[in-house]
Amino acid sequence: MDLNLHSLPRRLIELRIEHGDLDSLIDQAALARPDDELSVRRLKKRRLLLRDQISRLEAELDPPEPA
Secondary structure, three states, X not given: OOHHHXXXXXXXXXXXXXXXXXXHHHHHHHHHOOOOHXXXXXXXXXXXHHHHHHXXXXXXXXXXXXX
16 A cells, blocks of 8 residues: 555645635636526535645644744
8 A cells, every 4th residue: 555645745735636626616607607606605615625624734744833
C-alpha cells in the first residue's frame, strides 16, 4: 500500500481541485438555471465546507509560530 496516497499534502491538493471544480459548477449553474437558487445554495454550502477543510489542513501542515 502506498502511504503517499493518504498524505495530508495530497489530500490538500484534492480538496483544492474539488473547490475549484465547485467554483466552475456554481458559475455554470447560476447562468444555466437562474431560477434554481436551491441548487446554487447547496453548491455554495459545499464549497464553504471544503474551504474550511482546506484551512484546517493548511494549519495542520504549517502551524502558526508562537508569539
